[in-house]
Amino acid sequence: xxxxxxxxxxxxxxxxxxxxxxxxxxxxxxxxxxxxxxxxxxxxxxxxxxxxxxxxxxxxxxxxxxxxxxxxxxxxxxxxxxxxxxxxxxxxxxxxxxxxxxxxxxxxxxxxxxxxxxxxxxxxxxxxxxxxxxxxxxxxxxxxxxxxxxxxxxxxxxxxxxxxxxxxxxxxxxxxxxxxxxxxxxxxxxxxxxxxxxxxxxxxxxxxxxxxxxxxxxxxxxxxxxxxxxxxxxxxxxxxxxxxxxxxxxxxxxxxxxxxxxxxxxxxxxxxxxxxxxxxxxxxxxxxxxxxxxxxxxxxxxxxxxxxxxxxxxxxxxxxxxxxxxxxxxxxxxxxxxxxxxxxxxxxxxxxxxxxxxxxxxxxxxxxxxxxxxxxxxxxxxxxxxxxxxxxxxxxxxxxxxxxxxxxxxxxxxxxxxxxxxxxxxxxxxxxxxxxxxxxxxxxxxxxxxxxxxxxxxxxxxxxxxxxxxxxxxxxxxxxxxxxxxxxxxxxxxxxxxxxxxxxxxxxxxxxxxxxxxxxxxxxxxxxxxxxxxxxxxxxxxxxxxxxxxx
Amino acid sequence: xxxxxxxxxxxxxxxxxxxxxxxxxxxxxxxxxxxxxxxxxxxxxxxxxxxxxxxxxxxxxxxxxxxxxxxxxxxxxxxxxxxxxxxxxxxxxxxxxxxxxxxxxxxxxxxxxxxxxxxxxxxxxxxxxxxxxxxxxxxxxxxxxxxxxxxxxxxxxxxxxxxxxxxxxxxxxxxxxxxxx
Ligand SMILES: Cc1ncc(C[n+]2csc(CCOP(=O)(O)OP(=O)(O)O)c2C)c(N)n1
Ligand SMILES: [Mg+2]
Numbered sequence: 001x002x003x004x005x006x007x008x009x010x011x012x013x014x015x016x017x018x019x020x021x022x023x024x025x026x027x028x029x030x031x032x033x034x035x036x037x038x039x040x041x042x043x044x045x046x047x048x049x050x051x052x053x054x055x056x057x058x059x060x061x062x063x064x065x066x067x068x069x070x071x072x073x074x075x076x077x078x079x080x081x082x083x084x085x086x087x088x089x090x091x092x093x094x095x096x097x098x099x100x101x102x103x104x105x106x107x108x109x110x111x112x113x114x115x116x117x118x119x120x121x122x123x124x125x126x127x128x129x130x131x132x133x134x135x136x137x138x139x140x141x142x143x144x145x146x147x148x149x150x151x152x153x154x155x156x157x158x159x160x161x162x163x164x165x166x167x168x169x170x171x172x173x174x175x176x177x178x179x180x181x182x183x184x185x186x187x188x189x190x191x192x193x194x195x196x197x198x199x200x201x202x203x204x205x206x207x208x209x210x211x212x213x214x215x216x217x218x219x220x221x222x223x224x225x226x227x228x229x230x231x232x233x234x235x236x237x238x239x240x241x242x243x244x245x246x247x248x249x250x251x252x253x254x255x256x257x258x259x260x261x262x263x264x265x266x267x268x269x270x271x272x273x274x275x276x277x278x279x280x281x282x283x284x285x286x287x288x289x290x291x292x293x294x295x296x297x298x299x300x301x302x303x304x305x306x307x308x309x310x311x312x313x314x315x316x317x318x319x320x321x322x323x324x325x326x327x328x329x330x331x332x333x334x335x336x337x338x339x340x341x342x343x344x345x346x347x348x349x350x351x352x353x354x355x356x357x358x359x360x361x362x363x364x365x366x367x368x369x370x371x372x373x374x375x376x377x378x379x380x381x382x383x384x385x386x387x388x389x390x391x392x393x394x395x396x397x398x399x400x401x402x403x404x405x406x407x408x409x410x411x412x413x414x415x416x417x418x419x420x421x422x423x424x425x426x427x428x429x430x431x432x433x434x435x436x437x438x439x440x441x442x443x444x445x446x447x448x449x450x451x452x453x454x455x456x457x458x459x460x461x462x463x464x465x466x467x468x469x470x471x472x473x474x475x476x477x478x479x480x481x482x483x484x485x486x487x488x489x490x491x492x493x494x495x496x497x498x499x500x501x502x503x504x505x506x507x508x509x510x511x512x513x514x515x516x517x518x519x520x521x522x523x524x525x526x527x528x529x530x531x532x533x534x535x536x537x538x539x540x541x542x543x544x545x546x547x548x549x550x551x
Numbered sequence: 552x553x554x555x556x557x558x559x560x561x562x563x564x565x566x567x568x569x570x571x572x573x574x575x576x577x578x579x580x581x582x583x584x585x586x587x588x589x590x591x592x593x594x595x596x597x598x599x600x601x602x603x604x605x606x607x608x609x610x611x612x613x614x615x616x617x618x619x620x621x622x623x624x625x626x627x628x629x630x631x632x633x634x635x636x637x638x639x640x641x642x643x644x645x646x647x648x649x650x651x652x653x654x655x656x657x658x659x660x661x662x663x664x665x666x667x668x669x670x671x672x673x674x675x676x677x678x679x680x681x682x683x684x685x686x687x688x689x690x691x692x693x694x695x696x697x698x699x700x701x702x703x704x705x706x707x708x709x710x711x712x713x714x715x716x717x718x719x720x721x722x723x724x725x726x727x728x729x730x731x732x
Contacts, residue, residue: 548686
């Protein structure tokens, strides 16, 4: 059996169903081989970094290992940002690539690939003998799952066409050795210590992170929170989880409402479930000045964002630990009102209202109103993908409808990653979604509208267009520099979308925004909505950070 | 994060009157809301606290301040080391200050020069917002200083354009220190 056939077969046996990639000399053999397998979907992407970002979004949407294929040298070199982002987001991905001829560094496409990949935080496995090829695939998938990061698997051109003893249908996929994280039962002593802290507390907060977004931990956390009268809060990534609760205080951190911050100040206990409690969630360690921390995570230990350990750290599965705590507290007869009073409920209602007024010039709209319309018009089965820069604070603050499907693309905060992640996510969830990104970010990967059109996904791509690098605009302004240096006009991106064969619209009024969303809902396939917004509207976190405002 | 301080503002009182106040840490503290002196150590350093509001977050710093004065020249130098009680933010500030006769009688011009180094979580959290926080604190300080200098001068001191902001930075970091230190 040829190495490329053995490797392609092994990918399929590992469960590969969708490959995001872009061709080059390095993968012609493997690509042809895997394409012959029934049921394999190959997505031709227009740029390699975007292909990896799509594999990232796909993996987040399916919970499986994403697969991306790029050619050696220049193809691989385009992956840098997406590799780092996937590692930071802990997404398991196998990147298939090649290598130029051995012992020839003068080859045009030569690159010191291992060094490059390791600098971008990826793992690297290279096949040097044909008989290692299948084992290499197994190791790549095994390590991607175990290390939860991208692993680059290199099948050099000099090896691809050689013969090897392929196992064919007998191939043992890596999942037969390791299926994924075990459900760790928490240690009893730690549980007792946590119960003591929680039983003594009068104003507890249950803080949910990415590790508590699945239905089981979510329900367990809800029961626990009800028993002890806890306020619910989430990390930015887990935004909206348990959003139907009347005692939901929203995001914990700089993205907290003022009302929530006041309540957090009163809190005497924080029970963090599946949340790293990083410096963002704790606002540098200043958010819960009077609280003791019970920190639940699957890692042996996690240092909190203020470089301290929790008062009680419990290594354990989120759902199991929350359940056990709830049961132990029930046995002790603990049931309290805590934060769950009418006064708190009333304070939280409308806490996200932002009374600040900004002058809105003709032909542009207020971003706060735009995201509110999006939230109202799109039912909760429509997934949400957001990114970084200035604009993402608006959906974070003002979109409240609980959405089971959501993806925050903000690790490493590289801009221009939202569209590609959303496409991968859309392929995975096979349902409608909205992706929100800035104009500067959109133009970093606008070519992927072509991939989007070919896939025909039901995706509403909202470009919050302030015709500037808004994050920089507000920082320049705050520091007394020339903010106009950040302004770069854009073409009508609705028209650009139409040229790509997507539906597209330019919106300069709120009515046009609403009409665009209606058109999206009524028809099939993607729609790009270029919404012209005012640079005068500053998000609440930016007002706090850059202008020192008490808002 | 390093904040440079280069500030100057005017107070409608004679340099002697202004110096009396500005060289007395207890008087300085009374011009700074949220600041207090806990005591003086044997080596002469002052121990104090100051609460600073960054956005909706209020942070209390403990500070140690050393003050060197040259009364004849109406000049002084202070250094402060401050840390906050929870988050592990540290600041170190060094600055010189002086009072000179101002352009209008009776009037003084107060100047400060130095820098504040901020490390720890707050450095990321306040970004350029610190400038505005300081600006507000300096405005309050200048106002209270003017009030202290004599009831007859109602006007707040008028900083030259652009000065405030810097003063503030000064004060901010210093504030803690200024709680003086
Ligand atoms: C790859 C990359 N390049 C540059 C930056 C710096 N950067 C941070 S935010 C931002 C603004 C992006 O502009 P836009 O997408 O229009 O978003 P806005 O801030 O205007 O909402 C930039 C350029 C970055 N984070 N990542
Ligand atoms: Mg922009």
